[in-house]
Amino acid sequence: MTVSKAxxxxxxxxxxxxCEEERFYQTVLSHRNQLHxxxxxxxxxxxxxxxxxQEATYRAWKKRKTLKNPAAFKPWIIRxxxxxxxxxxxxxxxxSPMPQQMPEPSIHxxxxxxxxxxxxxxxxxxYRHILLLRYYNDMTVPEIAxxxxxxxxxxxxxxxxxxxxxxxxxxxxxxxxxxx
Amino acid sequence: MMKHDVEKVxxxxxxxxxxxxxxxxxxxxxxxxxxxxxxxxxxxxxVGRLFKGIRSPILVSVLSAVMVIAIxxxxxxxxxxxxxxxxxxxxxxxKDNWGDLEPFRTLYINSDDANYSDxxxxxxxxxxxxxxxxxxxxxxxxxxxxxxxNAVTADQKQVIYFFTIESHTDQGILYPRIIRFINASTHQxxxxxxxTWGGTSLENPKFYRGIGIVPLDPSQRFPNKMTxxxxxxxxxxxxxxxxxxxxxxxxxxxxxxxxIPFDLAPQFSLQQSQTYxxxxxxxxxxxxxxxxxxxxxxxxxxxxxxxxxxxxxxIDYGVNYPRVYLLSEKGDTLTPINRxxxxxxxxxxxxxxxxxxxxxxxxxxxDPDGLRIVLTNxxxxxxHLH
Numbered sequence: 001m002t003v004s005k006a007x008x009x010x011x012x013x014x015x016x017x018x019c020e021e022e023r024f025y026q027t028v029l030s031h032r033n034q035l036h037x038x039x040x041x042x043x044x045x046x047x048x049x050x051x052x053x054q055e056a057t058y059r060a061w062k063k064r065k066t067l068k069n070p071a072a073f074k075p076w077i078i079r080x081x082x083x084x085x086x087x088x089x090x091x092x093x094x095x096s097p098m099p100q101q102m103p104e105p106s107i108h109x110x111x112x113x114x115x116x117x118x119x120x121x122x123x124x125x126x127y128r129h130i131l132l133l134r135y136y137n138d139m140t141v142p143e144i145a146x147x148x149x150x151x152x153x154x155x156x157x158x159x160x161x162x163x164x165x166x167x168x169x170x171x172x173x174x175x176x177x178x179x180x
Numbered sequence: 181m182m183k184h185d186v187e188k189v190x191x192x193x194x195x196x197x198x199x200x201x202x203x204x205x206x207x208x209x210x211x212x213x214x215x216x217x218x219x220x221x222x223x224x225x226x227v228g229r230l231f232k233g234i235r236s237p238i239l240v241s242v243l244s245a246v247m248v249i250a251i252x253x254x255x256x257x258x259x260x261x262x263x264x265x266x267x268x269x270x271x272x273x274x275k276d277n278w279g280d281l282e283p284f285r286t287l288y289i290n291s292d293d294a295n296y297s298d299x300x301x302x303x304x305x306x307x308x309x310x311x312x313x314x315x316x317x318x319x320x321x322x323x324x325x326x327x328x329x330n331a332v333t334a335d336q337k338q339v340i341y342f343f344t345i346e347s348h349t350d351q352g353i354l355y356p357r358i359i360r361f362i363n364a365s366t367h368q369x370x371x372x373x374x375x376t377w378g379g380t381s382l383e384n385p386k387f388y389r390g391i392g393i394v395p396l397d398p399s400q401r402f403p404n405k406m407t408x409x410x411x412x413x414x415x416x417x418x419x420x421x422x423x424x425x426x427x428x429x430x431x432x433x434x435x436x437x438x439x440i441p442f443d444l445a446p447q448f449s450l451q452q453s454q455t456y457x458x459x460x461x462x463x464x465x466x467x468x469x470x471x472x473x474x475x476x477x478x479x480x481x482x483x484x485x486x487x488x489x490x491x492x493x494x495i496d497y498g499v500n501y502p503r504v505y506l507l508s509e510k511g512d513t514l515t516p517i518n519r520x521x522x523x524x525x526x527x528x529x530x531x532x533x534x535x536x537x538x539x540x541x542x543x544x545x546x547d548p549d550g551l552r553i554v555l556t557n558x559x560x561x562x563x564h565l566h
Contacts, residue, residue, distance in 0.1 A: 018559040022501060025217055031210040041194075046202050047358070047372070091429055116193045136197060156424025157529040167186045 011158045024064060028057050031074055033086035035081055041084035044117060051174075056081040075146040082133075082147070086125045127162035134159060134167060184560030209371070211395065214520075215375050229321035276309050280315075281331060284342050284391055287378050299518040300340060300393065302541030303480040307333045309546040314445045318412065320438055324349040325412060327438045335478040336398045345388040345412065352417035354432065356410045361542060362396045364405035371395055373410040374408075385420035395522060408440040453478045455561060456545065463559045465502040466492040472553060473535075475563055482506065482517065482540040484553065487533050507541035507552040509562065513553065517541045 028035075035056065039049035061079045067076050120128055129148060133139045141159070145152045204267055233247035278285045288301050307461040318329040330342040339361075345353050359374040371394045378390025396403070412435050419427040435563040454477040465488065474485040484504065492500040518541045526536035 021217065022503070025213065026501065027212050028216075029210065034212060036209055040201055041197065044197070046208075050208055050373070054212040054216040057213045061217055068429070101552065103516065113193060113196060117187070131190060135187070138192040163186050166190075 016148060021061075024061060027073055028060070028077065034074075035040060038078060038133070038137055039081055039085055041088065041132050042082065042087060052084045059084070072146070075143075075149075078147050079149065082129055084086050086128070089121055115129065119166060122169055123162060123165050127158055129140055130155065130159045130162045131166065189393075191399065192492060211373065211375070216408070219533075238321070276305055278305075279344060281313070282309060283389060284330075287389065287391060299481070299520045299541035300391070301541065302543065304333070304340065304391075304516050306541075306543055306545050307479065312447070312545055314448075316442055318440060318442050320350075320440055322438065323349060323435045325353070325414070325435065325438075327412070327440055329440050329442055332442065333480065334444055335398075335451060335480045336402065336449075336453060337396055337478055338480055339394040339396065339406070339444065339448075341392050341394070341408075342404040342479065343390055343392065345390075347386035347414065347417070350417055351414035351433070352414060352420035353380055353388040354413040354420075356390075356412055357434070358409070358411035358437075359392070360409040361403075362407045362409065363403040364399075364407045365403070368404050370397075370400075370406060380420065382421055385417045404443065404446070404449065405443050408438075408442070410438045410440065411435070412438060440543065448473070451479050454565070456565070458563055461553065461561045461563060462563070463502075463555055465555060466500060468492060470555075472503060472561075472563070475551065475553075477551075478542060479544050480542050482542045482551070484538045484540070486536050486538075487529075488536060489544075490532050491528075491534055503556040504538050505554045505556070506540045507554065508546065508548040509550040509552055510543075510546060510548045515543055515546075515548075516542055524535065 028148075032053070035053050036049055039056075040046065041050040043049050043052060056077060059080050067073060120131060123131065126148075130144060133147065134141075135142045139147075143150050143154050145155045150153065150158075195365045214250065230273045247254040275281045276285065287299060304313075313331050316329045320327050324347060326346045327455040328344045328346070330344060332339055332341045334340070336441045345356075347353055355378075356376060358374065360372055361374065362368070364372050373393050376390050377394035378388065380388045388398070394406075394408075408530050414433050414435065415427040415431045419425075419431055425556065458472050458475065463472075469489045471487045473482075473486060475486050476483040476485075484506070486502070486504075488502070492502075494500065506517040506521065508517055517540045519538060526534055529535050548565060550565055551561065552560055
């Protein structure tokens with residue numbers, strides 16, 4: 001087979017472009033368990049978590065050219081995912097589906113846990129990210145700083161504020177301590 | 181209350197959450213990621229932007245994949261006629277005709293989410309040519325909407341269905357949000373979710389046309405009777421005519437589940453796969469030995485498995501996995517078969533080598549003489565099927 005130089009360059013260029021999708025897919029795939037864990041911690045529903053991953057994959061693929069440093073892919077896609085989760089939480093607040101349309105709960109959640117979920121959703125989104133990533137996903141301050149693209153000092157301050165705000169909400173919840 | 185108490189409450193709650201969290205299977209996660217890359221139309225439809233031409237980066241990349249196939253064939257066989265070859269390869273698809281299902285073919289022509297280079301296009305095109313499609317004409321009307329199941333085709337790994345939804349009120353139709361398929365005989369869930377693409381036109385948001393895929397588990401008994409559960413949503417048709425503004429969430433109505441029962445023709449379960457274990461299909465990729473170990477043909481898909489001695493060096497986002505193209509041979513005719521752009525996954529085996537799997541559309545129903553497997557580095561070999 002003889003291939004001219006021009007053909008080779010054209011071939012290489014288009015083939016690389018086509019296979020970019022495949023490499024991108026493989027990379028997202030390699031983080032799938034962590035993405036699912038994070039989405040579930042925000043949404044507490046398997047279907048919604050999977051839908052959030054789907055949407056995050058779509059948005060990340062669409063915006064991939066904005067990612068300057070490929071090594072920062074993981075915090076970048078997690079950042080996209082948590083913003084989607086926050087949007088979904090806001091949407092849930094706005095829409096109260098009719099009872100017959102409510103999806104059947106896949107798990108039983110006790111009263112205390114429902115309260116905690118409601119409290120977490122009342123906290124400012126930037127503080128909510130800290131609590132969910134730190135306590136529900138076991139992330140370190142440097143890891144959270146990379147995801148939220150903020151200095152570690154800011155994350156520590158936000159963590160302090162988040163706990164303070166949560167404590168305030170818990171204090172207002174009259175039966176919180178009674179059931180403890 | 182002391183600070184550490186709040187932290188303890190959080191840690192305790194997190195522990196309980198993990199304990200009760202249902203395990204998400206790899207299958208579900210992979211499907212979500214694939215769907216994210218394959219189906220931008222789900223959200224495109226929300227803002228009523230379907231049938232607006234080529235804009236999506238996915239579409240552009242998919243179109244480029246068509247060009248790659250065309251260019252590969254050109255480079256491999258007709259270096260001196262590259263542009264002409266590409267044109268000739270695309271031409272037959274422009275001339276394809278799906279008969280009564282032709283309106284569904286326009287979903288591949290006009291929408292942002294699927295096109296000629298989608299592997300399902302090839303599979304459906306061949307299936308329709310060989311009458312491997314079951315017309316259903318099953319309708320369910322409720323809450324001012326009629327869901328119509330037009331046709332299905334299936335093999336051991338998937339069911340592909342053609343559907344329309346029509347509104348009889350002032351409401352326009354949004355994409356189906358929740359889809360579930362139940363085996364009507366065993367009452368077990370066949371699939372939690374289904375990839376779909378399609379949409380309404382801006383001019384008529386009250387008529388939705390779509391194609392969907394239900395993945396099947398080949399290890400389970402073929403579901404001869406199924407019920408599809410669709411949760412549909414509507415919003416005032418006028419709100420969906422604005423291409424730039426999504427309808428406010430308060431205007432979106434979620435309707436009770438539509439249940440669509442249907443039987444699958446026996447021919448779908450009787451069609452056996454053809455599996456080959458080639459011994460001598462060896463290539464090199466990035467100076468690493470590569471061997472095709474298994475080729476499985478089904479009516480609607482082709483799977484190629486390979487063994488790579490070691491992992492290629494990384495580039496960009498990750499590993500530079502082999503880039504593979506497939507051509508079906510029948511007599512002197514070569515037909516390029518589209519590859520699923522997201523296939524190519526795999527993992528390390530016990531002996532340290534890597535096992536990779538690629539999925540393509542299928543030309544099995546045309547009874548091809550062979551399959552030509554081509555790498556983008558120019559190496560190619562043919563698997564003779566007869």
